[in-house]
Amino acid sequence: MPKDIGDVDVATVEDVVALMRARGGRATSSRRILLEVLFEAGNHLDAEDIAEAVQLRSPDVHISTIYRNLEELQRLGVIVHSHLGHGPATYQLASLAHAHFICERCGLTIEAPDEIFKGLARTARTKLGFSIDPRHFAILGICAQCS
Amino acid sequence: MPKDIGDVDVATVEDVVALMRARGGRATSSRRILLEVLFEAGNHLDAEDIAEAVQLRSPDVHISTIYRNLEELQRLGVIVHSHLGHGPATYQLASLAHAHFICERCGLTIEAPDEIFKGLARTARTKLGFSIDPRHFAILGICAQCS
DNA sequence: GTGCTTGCAAACGTTTTGCAGACTC
DNA sequence: GAGTCTGCAAAACGTTTGCAAGCAC
Numbered sequence: 505m506p507k508d509i510g511d512v513d514v515a516t517v518e519d520v521v522a523l524m525r526a527r528g529g530r531a532t533s534s535r536r537i538l539l540e541v542l543f544e545a546g547n548h549l550d551a552e553d554i555a556e557a558v559q560l561r562s563p564d565v566h567i568s569t570i571y572r573n574l575e576e577l578q579r580l581g582v583i584v585h586s587h588l589g590h591g592p593a594t595y596q597l598a599s600l601a602h603a604h605f606i607c608e609r610c611g612l613t614i615e616a617p618d619e620i621f622k623g624l625a626r627t628a629r630t631k632l633g634f635s636i637d638p639r640h641f642a643i644l645g646i647c648a649q650c651s
Numbered sequence: 652m653p654k655d656i657g658d659v660d661v662a663t664v665e666d667v668v669a670l671m672r673a674r675g676g677r678a679t680s681s682r683r684i685l686l687e688v689l690f691e692a693g694n695h696l697d698a699e700d701i702a703e704a705v706q707l708r709s710p711d712v713h714i715s716t717i718y719r720n721l722e723e724l725q726r727l728g729v730i731v732h733s734h735l736g737h738g739p740a741t742y743q744l745a746s747l748a749h750a751h752f753i754c755e756r757c758g759l760t761i762e763a764p765d766e767i768f769k770g771l772a773r774t775a776r777t778k779l780g781f782s783i784d785p786r787h788f789a790i791l792g793i794c795a796q797c798s
Numbered sequence: 799g800t801g802c803t804t805g806c807a808a809a810c811g812t813t814t815t816g817c818a819g820a821c822t823c
Numbered sequence: 824g825a826g827t828c829t830g831c832a833a834a835a836c837g838t839t840t841g842c843a844a845g846c847a848c
Contacts, residue, residue, distance in 0.1 A: 507704025529825055553811080566830050571813065573828095587788065592812060605781045608808045611762070614779055623770035632761055633795025634752045641734065641788030677802055677847045698837080713805050718838065720803095739837055 514599075517543055520582050527580070534558070534565045538573050542583060542597060548613070550592035583609040588613060588642045607647035614647070656686070661746075665688055667729050669725070681705070681712045685720050689730060689744060697739035733788045735760060750785040754794035761794070 510515065514520050517539040521531045541549075541557040549557075555567045574595055577583045584601045585593040591612070603616040621638050628634045661667045664686040664736045688704040696704075702714045721742055724730045732740040732746045736758070747777075750763040760779065768785050775781045 523842060527776070528827080532799095532822075534829075546785070547667070562828075568701065568831080569829060570813075575814095586779055605775065605779065606788075607781075614781060616775075616779075620774050620778065621736075621771065624768065627767050628752065628763075628792070631767065632752065633798075634754075634761060634792050635798055636752065636790050636792040637755070640755075640791040643783050643785055643790075644787040645775070645781050645783040651781075651782055672848095675802080679803065679847075681804075711805075715806080715839075716804060739844095 506518070514582055520580075523580060523582070524576070529576070533562060534569050535573055537565070538559050539577075542577075542595070545617075547596045547600065548588065548594045549596070550594050552592065554595065581610060584639070586640050586642065604642040605647075606642045606644055607642075607650055608644050608649040609646060611623045612647045612649070613642075616643075661729055661744075667724070667727075670727060670729070671723075676723070680709060681716050682720055684708050686724075689724075689742070694743045694747065694749075694762075694767060695741045697741050699739065700744065701768065716766070724765070731786070733787050733789065748786045751789040752753045752794075754797055755791050755792055756793060756797040758792045759796070760789075763790075 509647060514523065517536060521536060524535065525531055537558050538554065539601065540561075541554055545554075549571055551567060554574070555565070557568045558565045574583065574585070578585065581594050581598055584598045585595045586595055586601070586604070587604060590605055602618065603621065606612070607618050607641050616638075621636065624638075625636050628636050632639040653755055664683060667686050668683060671682065672678055684705050685701065687708075688701055692701075692704060696713060698717055701721070702712070702717045705712045705717065721730065721732070725732065730742050731743045731745045733748070733751070733753055734740055735753055749765065750768065751760040753759070754770050757780065763785075768783065771785075772783050775783050
């Protein structure tokens with residue numbers, strides 16, 4: 505699966521900080537801590553989860569700062585967000601993004617390997633001229649247990 | 652593509668009203684008008700669109716009544732809702748539901764034919780035991796014009 | 799009359815915004 | 824010092840809920 509438009513490969517917190525400074529941004533400690541959390545943590549973190557983790561290291565970082573920095577990091581292509589259901593969006597490093605299957609009955613979340621979309625990607629491109637990126641919204645359905 | 656769990660085939664407003672009464676519900680005029688709107692209108696109507704259309708015929712119907720009735724109609728399997736982007740959900744008759752491809756750049760919405768998902772559906776079932784219903788969340792990507 | 803349904807207002811959860819002060823460069 | 828970034832409060836957005844009055848049966 506192709507990366508999202510604008511995805512950037514960055515391996516460390518300092519890489520991203522350098523990128524932000526190169527664009528005229530400042531290297532603030534909220535940003536560094538937010539990035540540390542994103543690099544260390546697992547997937548499927550929503551803004552609230554991230555805020556809690558950041559606040560363990562710096563209690564006064566406000567959730568609006570989290571949102572503003574998440575937005576900026578998306579503009580830079582460092583992270584992406586996805587919608588796994590009706591709740592809050594989840595954020596992850598762009599390089600780790602993947603699609604999800606979610607069971608409508610039990611909520612089970614399966615991280616879908618990219619190969620599974622190869623056929624659909626080819627058909628959508630040849631029949632509709634459309635290049636899919638199946639990672640933004642989850643695909644609902646019924647899991648093995650529930651069916 | 653299989654229908655959503657609980658989908659019901661109903662051809663007319665009166666069919667649905669009869670169904671609701673059979674379950675102990677009342678045949679109110681807000682409900683009839685809401686159903687008329689759903690049967691007459693095109694796809695991709697959000698709650699606000701529906702409320703406006705209903706209010707042309709009965710100005711005092713409140714949007715909370717619209718939401719309550721939409722929810723009940725979903726419980727009965729008469730309609731489904733889908734998420735085409737970051738805005739409000741859209742509602743349609745379950746029998747007309749279909750998947751969507753949406754361009755991340757220009758917003759173009761393609762109504763995806765069900766056959767296009769056959770391969771993915773088979774792979775997901777055999778590899779993951781998961782039966783997909785690709786109609787709830789749109790699939791993002793880049794359209795022919797934008798790429 | 800029973801009890802489902804409605805309108806209204808108020809709350810909800812998530813996200814965005816305006817502003818004045820604080821910080822980075 | 825210029826301009827970015829922050830915390831806070833408040834608003835925005837789509838949706839849900841509590842309640843008392845209204846309506847279908």
